[in-house]
Amino acid sequence: MSVHIKSADEIEKMRTAGRLAAEVLRMIAPHVVPGVTTGALDDICHDYITRVQDAIPAPLNYHGFPKSICTSVNHQVCHGIPGDKVLKNGDIVNIDITVLKDGYHGDTSKMFFVGEPSIIARRVTQISYECLCLGIEMVRPGVRLGDIGFAIQHHAESNGMSVVREYCGHGIGRNFHEEPQVLHYGTPGTGLALEPGMIFTIEPMVNAGKRHVKLMPDQWTVITKDRSLSAQWEHTILVTADGHEALTRLPDDPL
Numbered sequence: 001m002s003v004h005i006k007s008a009d010e011i012e013k014m015r016t017a018g019r020l021a022a023e024v025l026r027m028i029a030p031h032v033v034p035g036v037t038t039g040a041l042d043d044i045c046h047d048y049i050t051r052v053q054d055a056i057p058a059p060l061n062y063h064g065f066p067k068s069i070c071t072s073v074n075h076q077v078c079h080g081i082p083g084d085k086v087l088k089n090g091d092i093v094n095i096d097i098t099v100l101k102d103g104y105h106g107d108t109s110k111m112f113f114v115g116e117p118s119i120i121a122r123r124v125t126q127i128s129y130e131c132l133c134l135g136i137e138m139v140r141p142g143v144r145l146g147d148i149g150f151a152i153q154h155h156a157e158s159n160g161m162s163v164v165r166e167y168c169g170h171g172i173g174r175n176f177h178e179e180p181q182v183l184h185y186g187t188p189g190t191g192l193a194l195e196p197g198m199i200f201t202i203e204p205m206v207n208a209g210k211r212h213v214k215l216m217p218d219q220w221t222v223i224t225k226d227r228s229l230s231a232q233w234e235h236t237i238l239v240t241a242d243g244h245e246a247l248t249r250l251p252d253d254p255l
């Protein structure tokens with residue numbers, strides 16, 4: 001168990017990487033409309049990250065992942081591969097962006113509504129957003145990872161939804177994924193105690209139905225076993241001396 005504590009210089013680079021990842025989500029928003037393919041969204045993000053930001057899309061070739069972003073639609077939980085899927089009115093889609101800039105990673109995702117979503121689609125999107133916010137608001141030195149996981153799990157389950165357990169948040173820095181694992185469920189008073197200079201993601205996946213998931217034959221796309229809708233939001237969070245800083249939040253973003 002070794003959780004890397006970032007230096008002031010590393011934190012500055014993580015701020016830059018985080019801002020760039022957030023700016024990709026902002027750039028792509030107007031393109032997420034009925035009729036667009038997830039592959040087209042990937043192309044636009046790839047070009048923006050490489051040409052405008054002079055950065056690297058970290059997912060591309062990561063453990064063999066074939067594209068530059070992840071697009072997970074409706075009952076897809078995470079790691080959806082962009083392709084010829086055409087987005088249609090009523091779909092909900094998570095777009096997950098990770099950029100590598102100057103040796104450091106920024107990782108963030110959010111949900112987009114394609115046209116007019118159903119009530120349940122809005123609800124699972126809203127509850128997963130609230131789960132992320134609740135988790136972030138708890139981050140300060142001394143808080144334990146089990147406290148954060150419990151708060152997220154409790155909020156989802158008390159709203160009749162479930163939390164995916166097979167995938168979790170993660171430390172991030174020079175590596176895309178490093179220690180610690182940040183589970184979105186847990187027991188208060190257990191797990192790692194946070195210290196200033198730690199940087200990790202919180203990225204709860206919340207299902208409208210049961211928590212169980214299944215890996216598709218493409219070996220990447222994760223879906224809900226019961227085909228219920230799933231939603232996820234993600235930020236990269238720095239533990240500061242007196243609280244936290246969301247490195248992937250732009251100045252005029254909510255939260």
Ligand code: MF3
Pocket residue numbers: 058059060062063065069070079096097098107201203220234
């Ligand atoms: N961005 C995802 C995360 O939040 C990881 C994607 S890995 C990939 O951790 F290979 F699918 F891109």
Ligand code: CO
Pocket residue numbers: 107169170201203234
């Ligand atoms: Co992540």
Ligand code: CO
Pocket residue numbers: 096097098107108109203234
């Ligand atoms: Co991500």
